[in-house]
Amino acid sequence: xxxxxxxxxxxxxxxxxxxxxxxxxxxxxxxxxxxxxxxxxxxxxxxxxxxxxxxxxxxxxxxxxxxxxxxxxxxxxxxxxxxxxxxxxxxxxxxxxxxxxxxxxxxxxxxxxxxxxxxxxxxxxxxxxxxxxxxxxxxxxxxxxxxxxxxxxxxxxxxxxxxxxxxxxxxxxxxxxxxxxxxxxxxxxxxxxxxxxxxxxxxxxxxxxxxxxxxxxxxxxxxxxxxxxxxxxxxxxxxxxxxxxxxxxxxxxxxxxxxxxxxxxxxxxxxxxxxxxxxxxxxxxxxxxxxxxxxxxxxxxxxxxxxxxxxxxxxxxxxxxxxxxx
Numbered sequence: 001x002x003x004x005x006x007x008x009x010x011x012x013x014x015x016x017x018x019x020x021x022x023x024x025x026x027x028x029x030x031x032x033x034x035x036x037x038x039x040x041x042x043x044x045x046x047x048x049x050x051x052x053x054x055x056x057x058x059x060x061x062x063x064x065x066x067x068x069x070x071x072x073x074x075x076x077x078x079x080x081x082x083x084x085x086x087x088x089x090x091x092x093x094x095x096x097x098x099x100x101x102x103x104x105x106x107x108x109x110x111x112x113x114x115x116x117x118x119x120x121x122x123x124x125x126x127x128x129x130x131x132x133x134x135x136x137x138x139x140x141x142x143x144x145x146x147x148x149x150x151x152x153x154x155x156x157x158x159x160x161x162x163x164x165x166x167x168x169x170x171x172x173x174x175x176x177x178x179x180x181x182x183x184x185x186x187x188x189x190x191x192x193x194x195x196x197x198x199x200x201x202x203x204x205x206x207x208x209x210x211x212x213x214x215x216x217x218x219x220x221x222x223x224x225x226x227x228x229x230x231x232x233x234x235x236x237x238x239x240x241x242x243x244x245x246x247x248x249x250x251x252x253x254x255x256x257x258x259x260x261x262x263x264x265x266x267x268x269x270x271x272x273x274x275x276x277x278x279x280x281x282x283x284x285x286x287x288x289x290x291x292x293x294x295x296x297x298x299x300x301x302x303x304x305x306x307x308x309x310x311x312x313x314x315x316x317x318x319x320x321x322x323x324x325x326x
């Protein structure tokens with residue numbers, strides 16, 4: 001009896017030890033495996049890029065019978081940068097445009113011929129499944145860097161400066177995007193601030209701001225159309241049209257701000273560019289015989305120079321990890 005019991009006990013012990021040995025072997029195999037994380041879907045989707053354009057024109061004359069300046073040089077530059085975000089129904093577009101240009105001649109000296117700082121930020125929330133209508137909010141800040149002068153008979157008159165004027169616009173409305181390169185934003189409720197931070201210009205009631213005041217606020221309707229396209233393999237166009245109507249003062253006189261930029265690519269680093277800006281502001285009354293009438297302001301610049309397209313990349317951000325895709 002004891003012998004049978006001993007044999008049964010010995011058989012159970014051997015079976016248990018064999019089972020334990022199998023578990024230990026499997027455990028060691030599992031711990032030696034490389035743990036791999038599945039490809040993660042992006043919670044954030046960013047895209048950024050832009051371009052830099054620099055143009056230099058120089059001319060000189062010596063014993064030139066038809067006349068002209070002995071020396072002239074013009075420098076113009078343009079910088080554009082965008083930062084976009086898109087996730088599910090949310091879109092956030094940011095763009096920065098800067099222009100700066102100077103002209104130097106032997107008879108007239110140095111003058112500024114281009115100066116602009118323009119930042120635009122727009123948040124969209126998709127309202128339909130087709131992705132054409134968005135509930136949107138918009139912020140825009142526009143000013144310049146340096147003092148500006150108007151010239152009459154070669155006499156300069158101080159006309160503008162940094163934050164004089166500056167335009168700050170805050171708007172809510174709807175954004176219609178029938179295609180990827182076209183955006184039509186419409187707002188029935190917009191608040192715009194016109195800032196004149198220079199005391200000399202503020203005392204002159206420049207840019208429609210009351211005498212001695214540094215800013216004024218306007219409530220009105222606003223619309224902006226943004227379009228960019230590759231017209232040909234080496235021809236790119238970027239345009240923007242802003243329209244604003246002040247509800248409380250001459251709403252029929254719509255303020256217009258329009259920019260156009262054409263780039264003709266020559267090779268990898270050089271291109272010809274043409275820009276045309278149009279501005280009409282009913283409150284800027286410095287034109288006409290007595291300098292008390294509004295007028296259409298135009299600026300066009302044509303040049304050949306250096307062009308650098310900044311690489312556009314998408315960033316997928318999830319937690320602490322960042323992956324950069326070309």
